[in-house]
Amino acid sequence: MTTSTTIHLSEVVGALSYALDITEGQPVGHSLRCCWIGMHVGMRLGLAPAELSDLYYTLLLKDIGCSSNAARICQLYLADDLRFKAGYKSVDSGLPEILRFLLAHTGRDSGLVERLQAMVHIARNGGEISRELIETRCQRGAEIARSMRFSEAVAQGILDLDEHWDGSGQPLGLAGKQISLFGRIALMAQVADVFFMRGGAQAAIAEVTSRAGRWFDPELAALLAELGQDAQFWAPLLADDLNIKVVDLEPRSLMRAVDEDYLDAIAAGFARVVDAKSPFTSGHSDRVALFADLIAEELAYTPERRRWIRRAALLHDIGKLGVSNSVLDKNGKLDETEWAAIKRHPELGRTILSKIAALRDLATVAGAHHERLDGKGYPLGLVAEQIDRDTRIVTTADIFDALTADRPYRKAMPVSRAFEIMDADVGTAIDSDCLAALKRGFARMEGVTA
Template sequence: MSSRARDDTLNVIPSAQNSSLEAVRVSEVLAALSFALDLTEGQPMGHSLRSCLIGMEIADRLGLPLHDRRDLYYALLLKDVGCSSNSARVFELFGGDERLTKHDLKRVDWANYFKAMRYMFSHTMPSAPWFQRARRIVSLARAGSAVATDLIERRCERGAAIVTQIGLGARVADGVRSLDEHWDGSGQPRGLMHAAIPLQARILCLAQTLEVFTALEGAAAALEVAEQRSGRWFDPTLVSACRGMQPALASWRDLGEAALRHEVAEREPGGAVLLAGPGTLDRIALGFAEVVDAKSPFTAQHSFRVTHYALEIATRIGFDERERSDLRRAALLHDIGKLSVPNAVLDKPGSLSNEEWEAVRLHPYYTLRILLHVRGFQQIAQVAASHHERLDGRGYFRGLRGEQVPLAAQVIAAADIFEALSSPRPYRPALPEDTALQIMERDRRVGICDACLDALGEVVRGETADDVEHPLPGDDGESGAMADDAERRAA
């Protein structure tokens, strides 16, 4: 792979040696985290992995060389990594649940006027009075392709930037950047045509469309859509290569999570696999922290800042280097489950309904579910998923109590609450740091760890805002807890 020479932490070893090593494959980590991307896109969990199987099957049928298949493989796993960067904007434009809007966007053929209008009618401010809806639809129609270009450009550029930051190389990044380009030049954001669209991106676009239609309408219908859009959306050569793929599409649709991950691991192009060293794991955690923070304008930098405060607290209460390393990854990824929460809830200026509150309370559960699939991350998953637990058992999502809450989770909880209180939220401006600390005092020993709160006070009083540095130094409206939760619910 072209990125090999540049990246000393993306260790490459011959596949024959793998069984004797306990190292984690980069592909395993990305496959597990891709479930978070599916949640953000409103797709069923496994969409990215099934798209990966489809794309790799197309590559095999085309007889692509090894280096192309390897870049394609990683691009397929990360195709939606920029997805959260336009979530808030999609919600702002359309209203409603942006995950449903995004889900159906992958199916709409904009060349068909009636289908395009039907999409607009069903997704624009669905619960608003008809005149408000009509006004919004007219304004969206007037803005036309400029809106689509803006939305897709944000997503593609952000996705490409995260791929580059992880260290997977320019070709993988370019594939992700060009995911929504169409063969006839009608795609977004650059309107590339034919061979000007990277081959990987052409495969990504076809694979994800086949996956979405197979899930909803069956394999035969999906292949029919590919034929109908051949020469418009899709490279005709690729569509031809898909003929006869119906049984495979149908069987992949029915795979359970574990079997799906196994199939995807088996499809990793042979000869060598990428192993994730500590540096790579940190960069992947950092990349996915950015995905989480980009979901809402109110949480930009949240995960970074929580990580910074958590590490500072940990140093003061005596964590060793290994414990700090695990803490860093848990803190960066603690809110990854929040990608399951709609922006209508995250960005809501008022109090939450019971149903909305339930969606918020579930986000640590999704954090656990996603991170448990990363081999070697069991401890990190438990810590990250416990960041809303309280010592008195009144936290969520499991209601752990006292020593049941891992110390590292108590550290993250203190950092999380402080970061939330001292940052602006949709329902209030940022609180001064001293006020945030005073509010947290009410929960000393009841909800928040005594030593963590002392250490946090030392950190906050000893540094200026400029001391909080990217990338590893970071309530959410919901989060944190205690003080902030109570405030939000009563708003």
């Protein structure tokens, strides 16, 4: 859908960065605060506008690969990935501190034998486990950044996020200026924000200074310590208009307008972030977009409206980034607390998309795709007349893919069986016109590929 006002890339990415914050278990606005801190370091260094532009997006997207290791963290550490990640960001690389953290966070809700087995495995293979988790996260993040048309400099900054100045980082053990400048600034900004939010400006400066020469480039650490002596440097981090201030940090001469094609690329990139969170949802958003498009075409939607539906389908599950994989991947019945966490994800998706002017009209679909015509859905218990046709299309596509894909608790079922189950829910959970359109579209697609 075309808009009458210009939408800038910085506004879209800045708003979507909230989704990355919740995936990392960080207080909302973490990526924006890192961008504020890191960009001031870059400006103090005298970087050219093109370099500042790349640094800007490195800082906002540093965690874009973060969902890709969530399932593995749950599996290895028997832990809630959101809490684990939130806590680990404050840990230094000293062995005693790491061991204390792992003892406190591994298998807290598991049986004694299971917890001991996990601890033994971690003790024997800790280095390789850490390298694997970071490599997965950084490589996936760089791939997604490239798919969203960001420069190789941005991708490299994301790849180098967890490398340390003294060579003790991961995944390659790079040292000194082997580490890209953007990666060096992004890691330092990240640590500064984590400690600022926990203990204020002096705590942030003290932590960055203590890691200078180990984690951080000493020159950059000294520069941040100097900047941080001014209380006005930190004040915007707690202000309600931080998002506006961060948009203003992008070099004006290089601000990029977002057209419809670019919005599609951004939606597809964030759909990959969502689907990477669980091995059981790999490709889910893409498939839902395909099935929703089939339905929309059969219902005579215009090409422009079909594009909108595909975009809504790609982002319908963005709220799942705020749900722990210990819940998403559970092989068994969810308890009351776990089910409540699942039921929150549509509203979280609505909240995230509502922050973005260019995507705000998708928020209704994200927030209502688990509602039912009979009022027994979630999160609001809407009834038929309150659920628009766009949402009904995405809901139908979502249910079809859920039935025909593997899930933690069952294997994928044949298409014919999926349609039988969906037929039984017509009029209560599923719109009859949407299901009939899906069947026609699917038959047509099968005919083309036969």
